[in-house]
Amino acid sequence: DPLPCHEELLKIGKLQQWRPGHTRKVVVVSHQWAGLTHPDPEFKQFSVLQHALMNLAGGKAQMQMDCISAINGFQLSMPSATDQLSCLEWDFWYDYFGCPQKCGTSPGKDTPDIQAVVNSIPAYCDIADFTLVLAPAIKHSDTHHTISQRTWSNRGWCRLERLATKLSGNDKSLVVVSAPTRLLVTAGPDWIKAWPDEGNFTLDADRDVVREVTGQLMDMKCQSLWEQGDKDKWRFYSALVPKARGFQGCQYGENLSEFLNRYQLDTPSCFCLGTALTPLILASIEGNLDVMTQLLEKQADVNQVITWNMPDAHIDGRHSALSMASMLSTPEAVTKLLNWGASMDLVKNMNNSSVLSIAGYFGNAPAMKVLLAHDARIDHCDDEGSNPLHVGAFSPNPWVTQILLDHGVNPDAFCYVGATALAMTSICNADPSHAERMLKAKADPNLAGSSEGCLHSMLSWGSKKKIAMGCASELEWNLAVANNGTPLHLAAINGSLEIAKLLLAYGANPDATWGDDQLTAKDLAQMRDHQDIVELFDKSPRKGSRCSMSLSSLDLDIGFMR
Structure with missing residues (x-):
C-alpha cells in the first residue's frame, strides 16, 4: 500500500504537528476518495499530485488563473514564482494522513477523534496558505464511475472545505490540479452558488453535521468582519446566514424595527451614496417576505x-x-419584487449581464422561472455577446440550461469569441448534464467557432501566436481554439473528459482539425498533457461515426437540484 494511513504514519514518527510560528508553507489537499475503503487504491490520484509538484519545482509547469477570473481582470492570491519552484519544501495536510482512520474500513465520522477532525476543518483551511483541489479524471476503484473536478464539486464534504477556504481570515485561493501540468488558480465562486448541505453525501446524516459546521463558519466570518469594522460586508454575509443554515425564506413575523436593529441600520429607505446594501436588498437576500412587505409599504425604492x-x-x-434576489434568494422574494414594480433593465453584473443571465450564472433555476414568467428576454446578450445559455453553462445547476432550452434559446448561437454554449461547457469545465441537454436539443457538436469583430479576431490571433511560442495562458488557449475550433477541440x-465522451456519443468528429498545423482534438489533448482524453480518442470510432452511448453508459455520476 503506497499510502499508509494516519495511525501507521503516527506509529513510525512520520507526521509533523503544526505549531504557531510554523515557517514552511502549509497546503490542505482536498479530494474525493477513489475507493470505498482507501482514498487512492491504485495510486492514480496521488501520482498526479506528485508529478504536478515535480513539474512545478522543475519549472515545467506554472500556476495560472482560471479563464473567468482572467477575462474579468480579477486579482487572485497565488504563490509567487519563487514559492512555486520550492513546492517540494511545502507541508501537506491530506485527510488519510492527517485524520484518525479506521485502517481497512470506510471513512467514518462517528468516533470522538474523527468528530473532532470534522469540527476542525475550518481551522485546517484557515491555517493553510492555500487549498489544493486534487481532481484528475479517473475511475473510482469500486463503483467504476469517473470522478473528476465536477464530482468533487458535488460532494458535500468537499464543498465544506471549499467554503472554509473562502471564509478564511486570510486571503487565499483554490488551486485545482487536474493533470500533471495543469494547476489552475480560481476564486472558487461556487462557494456561493452551491452550498455544502446541498451536496451529495454517502451518509445522509452527514448533511446536518455539515450544515452546522457551515453555520459556524458563517458566524466566524461575520464576527471577523464586525471586528474589522467592515459593516457593509458584515451585513452581506449576515444576510447569507439563513441560506447557510437551511432556513432561507422561512417567515417568523419579524417587524421592521427588529430587522433594522439586527443590521445596525437607522432608516428603512437607507438612501446612500450607492455603495451600501439597502434594507430591501438585505431582506431580499434573506427571503424575508414579512420585512420586504413592510419596507415596500414604507416607500422603500424597489429600483434603488x-x-x-x-x-x-x-x-x-x-x-x-x-438582481441580488435573482442570484441568491427564493422565487417568492423575486415574485414580490416584480409585483411591486422592480425593473429587469437597471442592473448589470460582470460584462453587463441581464438579470436572467445573473440568475442562471448563480444556478437559481426557480428564480429564472419567475423572471421568464414576467417576460425576461432570452435573447439578451452581454458585452461579450453571450446570451443566458452561454452564461448559464457556468452554473453548477444543469436545470438552468433545460429551462432556457424549453423557452427556445438557440444552442448554436455564437458569442463574440466564437464559442457556442456547448463549447462554453468545456471552457468552464461545467457539469456534463449542461452539454447533454444541449445535445439532446440538437446543438451541433461539429460547429466550428467564429469570432466576431476586429477586437476578438485580434485577441484570437495573438493567442495563437502565444501557443506557437509555448507561453500561452489558460485564457489564451481558449481564446485561440474557440475561433475555428469545435466543442471537441x-x-x-x-x-x-466527460464532456468529450458525450460529444463523441452525439457524433462529434474526432478527425476535425484546428489551426494552421491542422491539429486534431487528440493532438491538442497531447499538447495539454490530458492523457485520459488521448486514451479516449484512441478507443473512439473514427470519422465521426455516431455511437449509441447514452449518459448512463458513460459512467457519469450526475446529481443536481431543480
Missing part, C-alpha cells in the same frame, strides 16, 4: 441601484434588490 463588488463571489457591477484542451 447600488454598486457592489465581491470578486471572490463573481459579483461585480450595479445591483438592485431584484475545446474539451480536449480543457481536460473535460
